[in-house]
Amino acid sequence: MEKNNQKNNQNYYDIAIVGAGPAGATFAKLLAEQKPDLKIVLLHDHQPERQKPCGGLLSPDAQKKLAEHQITLPKEILADPQIFAVRTVDLKQNLDCTYQRHYLNMDRYAFDEWLISLIPNKTTIMRQRYIKVIREDNDFILTLSSGQVLRSHYLVAADGAGSSIRRTFFPEKKTNNYTAIQQWFKRKDFDRAEFYCVFDPETSDSYSWFFNKNEYIVYGGAFPKQNSRELFEAQKSKFAKQMNYDLSDLVRTEACQVVFPRKFNEFFLGKENIFLLGEAAGLISASSFEGISYAIDSAEKLANAFAKVPIHSKPMKYYQNAMRKMKIKLWLKMHKRNILCQPFLRRLIMKSKITAINLKE
Ligand SMILES: Cc1cc2nc3c(=O)[nH]c(=O)nc-3n(C[C@H](O)[C@H](O)[C@H](O)COP(=O)(O)OP(=O)(O)OC[C@H]3O[C@@H](n4cnc5c(N)ncnc54)[C@H](O)[C@@H]3O)c2cc1C
Incomplete structure (x- = not known):
């Protein structure tokens, strides 16, 4: 009753x-x-002024899920530019390969x-x-x-x-949680629209990302909780110097936890x-x-x-x-x-150029 x-x-x-x-x-x-x-x-x-930090890349698996439910994506959700490839760099070993990718670049x-x-x-x-x-x-x-x-x-x-x-x-x-940090900068060079996946074993045992999103460029990565900000800053400076990017015009910094699973349970x-x-x-x-x-x-x-x-x-x-x-x-x-984040194995994979694409001058 x-x-x-x-x-x-x-x-x-x-x-x-x-x-x-x-x-x-x-x-x-x-x-x-x-x-x-x-x-x-x-x-x-959800609040516009406190958005979830995210790359906003919709993977082929996610696209397939939406397709199975006969859902189509309105173009207003998409961001500029759309991408066909991701350049993978290892800052310590000076490795650089570009791989074809099929993500949709969105406003998360x-x-x-x-x-x-x-x-x-x-x-x-x-x-x-x-x-x-x-x-x-x-x-x-x-x-x-x-x-x-x-x-x-x-x-x-x-x-x-x-x-x-x-x-x-x-x-x-x-x-097992890491701290994800992203910084948004004003995008100045609209002719240069690269997407990067960045490895740097000196600052993180994970990987970082760099992409263009509408009028911004974004550098982000996942770092061990202790000293995450210092590690992020060190890695970002290294990336900017090696890849010749001006990351001085900072618009905002955001951070959150991200699960970095290590065990099945x-x-x-x-x-x-x-x-x-x-x-x-x-x-x-x-x-x-x-x-x-x-x-x-x-x-x-x-x-x-x-x-x-x-x-x-x-x-x-x-x-x-x-x-x-x-x-x-x-x-x-x-x-x-474990394979990708092992510098020796990564070197072997990237040096082999398997599945990499050749960029024309
Ligand atoms: C920096 C970064 C970049 C990423 N980039 C990508 C990417 O490009 N592509 C990709 O596929 N994945 C990416 N991810 C992972 C992806 O964002 C998450 O795995 C995904 O958002 C998980 O979805 P979810 O619905 O489980 O949780 P979330 O998207 O995190 O949603 C959590 C929800 O819980 C709500 N909430 C939390 N606490 C409370 C409370 N107390 N009361 C009420 N509501 C609450 C929040 O408002 C939110 O609505 C990224 C993650 C990070 C951190």
């Missing part, structure tokens, strides 16, 4: 989704389409807002952070930044790297009625930091789990089974990363 009263309460939801990046927004869309009877709330705190904030706009109207969307969550009688009580209190039966954590839901309910399920999908999606679940490529496709794909698999399994039985088992292949793929990416 009391449970029924709670369900009739306007602040009661079957599912609360925290986060509206590619994972949360896609899940909200697909679930509302497949299960229109469910009461869903989506919480997020516009992409996230557009994904949210595809969510059916009956889903409640709140631009608010949750600040506290507790479990009560197999439900969750979420306190929002406005003080409003919501209750939900299922909790979906799509709150990205450093997920506070993961830390609250599964503190033992840690991920960092991929964690949740338990009972708490589900983790996208980067909150650790689903990101260790070799390229490509995470949008995994966010969309995990969202699709969880929506299918809810659609295929009666709501009060156990969608978790279905979700875990459906995610096996992706976890293995991401585990293989860890090994790819």
Whole structure:
């Protein structure tokens, strides 16, 4: 009786989704389409002045996911210029190779807002952070930044790297996180529009990136948390000097955590009625930091789990089974990363010029 009263309460939801990046927004869309009877709330705190640091490159895998859902991308989401190749450089070993690539160069904030706009109207969307969550009688009580209190039966954590839901309910399920730093500079030379993937073992055991985005050029990378800013500055200066770029006209600096998975058990999908999606679940490529496709794909698999399994039985088992292949793929990416970030092996690969393209003078 009391449970029924709670369900009739306007602040009661079957599912609360925290986060509206590619994972949360896609899940909200697909679930509302497949299960229109469910009461869903989506919480997020996107703000134009506090955008998620991101390269905004949409990989072929992510494009394929959108294609499978017959979704096309409005041209307003695209950024200038589009790219056909990425130049890979090793600053220490003086290696330089260009490889054909098929990414779409996008405005990441516009992409996230557009994904949210595809969510059916009956889903409640709140631009608010949750600040506290507790479990009560197999439900969750979420306190929002406005003080409003919501209750939900299922909790979906799509709150990205450093997920506070993961830390609250599964503190033992840690991920290896790096600090991602990006700086935006005024783009002066519009004839020179290169995209770089940068290796420099002296400053990071990961890789960095440099790209053009509309009226900006951006240098970014992932660094061990300790001394991340110093390492970033040292690497950026080295890159600017060696590649002859003027990176003096700084517009803004941004930083966030990024998951840099090292062990298979960092991929964690949740338990009972708490589900983790996208980067909150650790689903990101260790070799390229490509995470949008995994966010969309995990969202699709969880929506299918809810659609295929009666709501009060156990969608978790279905979700875990459906995610096996992706976890293995991401585990293989860890090994790819170990090869690419090993200076000797990288030298062999780049010197061989296998799959590299010849640039005409
Ligand atoms: C610097 C950088 C560059 C990258 N470049 C690329 C790239 O070019 N291509 C690519 O495919 N991947 C890239 N990635 C990875 C990619 O950005 C992520 O893997 C992807 O965004 C994960 O999607 P997500 O939906 O899981 O989480 P996110 O996109 O991180 O979304 C998290 C959501 O949670 C919300 N949130 C968090 N806390 C709360 C709270 N307390 N209350 C309410 N809402 C909350 C946020 O508002 C946001 O909506 C990059 C990552 C970094 C750090």
